[in-house]
Amino acid sequence: MRGDFYKQLTSNLETARAEGLFKEERIITSAQQADITVGDSHVINFCANNYLGLANHPELIAAAKSGMDSHGFGMASVRFICGTQDTHKQLEKKLADFLGMEDAILYSSCFDANGGLFETLLGPEDAIISDALNHASIIDGVRLCKAKRFRYANNDMQELEARLKEAREAGARHVLIATDGVFSMDGVIANLQGVCDLADKYDALVMVDDSPRRRLRRRKRPRLPRILRCDGARRYHHRHVG
Known part of the structure; x- marks a missing residue:
């Protein structure tokens, strides 16, 4: 039974490759920005969500470092148990004020x-x-x-x-x-x-x-x-x- 299952998976992968539908990861070896390095190529990135280049902004990087110094790295739990920190609530409040809403909730994606x-x-x-x-x-x-x-x-x-x-x-x-x-x-x-x-x-x-x-x-x-x-x-x- 398990052998048949793995054979089916292999067949599905081979079919995807033959039809040009097999997707492989692009491994980026540079910072996420408008121009990136993928393998040996230097290319322009049109598919990321980093539209405004904020991921590389010096102020944002400095703020992230400061946050790690004061709060450590990671939440150590889901938000509902003990993963909500004061910085989350501060950001949600700022977003809600900016949007003119009563409240905001941050999601991981x-x-x-x-x-x-x-x-x-x-x-x-x-x-x-x-x-x-x-x-x-x-x-x-x-x-x-x-x-x-x-x-x-x-x-x-x-x-x-x-x-x-x-x-x-x-x-x-x-x-x-x-x-x-x-x-x-x-x-x-x-x-x-x-x-x-x-x-x-x-x-x-x-x-x-x-x-x-x-x-x-x-x-x-x-x-x-x-x-x-x-x-x-x-x-x-x-x-x-x-």
């Missing part, structure tokens, strides 16, 4: 943030309505949740309204609309005002993954809360990457 969101908030009695072009992390998070699932065509407000009616007719206790602020694969900007107008009309919640939009705007403070009026039906989930 953007994918995990969306992966753990829906299951925490909603149950089998509820419904999630998701844009068809949402990021994979939102899609996976929705799949992990036991709520009823609906999908509408990208930025199609007519279809969103139809799904909202379906969810209400199905007797959903709470309805949440999930959308990216900017759809990362093609750069389309979500019709957030339209989404929030429909949310008000059908008493639904709104979750916005606004990380791509945050990188597009050149403003000292985020614009999203100022352009939307959701009459209390608003719930924003912002992902921030370096």
Whole structure:
């Protein structure tokens, strides 16, 4: 039985290689920045999340060293047990103030943030309505949740309204609309005002993954809360990457 299993794995890997789908790690031997060294090559890096070069900023490096001097290296536990330190709460407070929100929660990765969101908030009695072009992390998070699932065509407000009616007719206790602020694969900007107008009309919640939009705007403070009026039906989930 185990021999057959390993043979199947080997066959799958050989097929992936033959079809050009086998992925190997790129081993970087320099700092993470716009230009990096991979093997013997000096290349420009277009695929990292270090958009602003903060990973190499002298002030950030100095702050990290200072943090290790005062708090050590690592949390020694998950946050829920004994891994939350004062520096985490200080950063969350600064992020919440900057975003104009009541509070903020730091996650170890953007994918995990969306992966753990829906299951925490909603149950089998509820419904999630998701844009068809949402990021994979939102899609996976929705799949992990036991709520009823609906999908509408990208930025199609007519279809969103139809799904909202379906969810209400199905007797959903709470309805949440999930959308990216900017759809990362093609750069389309979500019709957030339209989404929030429909949310008000059908008493639904709104979750916005606004990380791509945050990188597009050149403003000292985020614009999203100022352009939307959701009459209390608003719930924003912002992902921030370096």
